[in-house]
Amino acid sequence: MTQIRVTVDGVEYADDVEPRMLLVYYLRERLGKTGTVVGCDTSNCGACTVHLNGQSVKSCSVLAVQADGAEVTTIEGIARDGQLHPVQQAFHDNHALQCGYCTPGMIMQAIDLLGDNPDPDEQEIREGLEGNLCRCTGYHNIVRAVQDAARRMKPGASADTPAPAAVAGGGQ
The missing domain is CATH 1.10.150.120 ([2Fe-2S]-binding domain)
Structure with a gap:
């Protein structure tokens, strides 16, 4: 297990993760960010796209450990004060x-x-x-x-x- 610290939708998390865990599964299974969808697991469809340090990435092609110290924004994190983005x-x-x-x-x-x-x-x-x-x-x-x-x-x-x-x- 490897410990990571990551800020997701403005909330900081510290977790132990398997080094091979994909970011999409970390977001969905550990943090309950199920708006980030698993589509293909091969980075072909883009359904799992999130922002990593302000840039879009396909979270099925990023390991959770690669997000250590980073800021991740999911679809759940873009609305502000009850208003849709x-x-x-x-x-x-x-x-x-x-x-x-x-x-x-x-x-x-x-x-x-x-x-x-x-x-x-x-x-x-x-x-x-x-x-x-x-x-x-x-x-x-x-x-x-x-x-x-x-x-x-x-x-x-x-x-x-x-x-x-x-x-x-x-x-x-």
């Missing part, structure tokens, strides 16, 4: 989910994408999310949601301002 709200408002299995990873990757590029075009969004797979939506509403979130997150923008019809429209 703008990307979460945009996914909801734009119907950017169906079964919801990929949604936590998509949202975490989208937040990282928007941190690097606050005004991506459609192609940049598609490329920025290419490591996250969705089998249900066809990605159209996911792209719309990221565009909407980018608009909401611009300085001076109001999260309550309705999205333009082209962004808020239905259909996939």
Whole structure:
């Protein structure tokens, strides 16, 4: 066993872990962060995406011991004061989910994408999310949601301002 100290969603934890334990299992089984989904265990689907020291990573490809001393943010840790994160709200408002299995990873990757590029075009969004797979939506509403979130997150923008019809429209 190896002792680690890690801050997850603003709370510090100290635990003994098996050196081979994956971060995704540490988050789910030890800390109860079940919003971090196990999809493939091969880093192909992106469902387990979390932020490690502010950068998105697929937690099925990171050992828990590699997170020692780090700050991890999960899907459970991005809402503030009872308010959804703008990307979460945009996914909801734009119907950017169906079964919801990929949604936590998509949202975490989208937040990282928007941190690097606050005004991506459609192609940049598609490329920025290419490591996250969705089998249900066809990605159209996911792209719309990221565009909407980018608009909401611009300085001076109001999260309550309705999205333009082209962004808020239905259909996939």
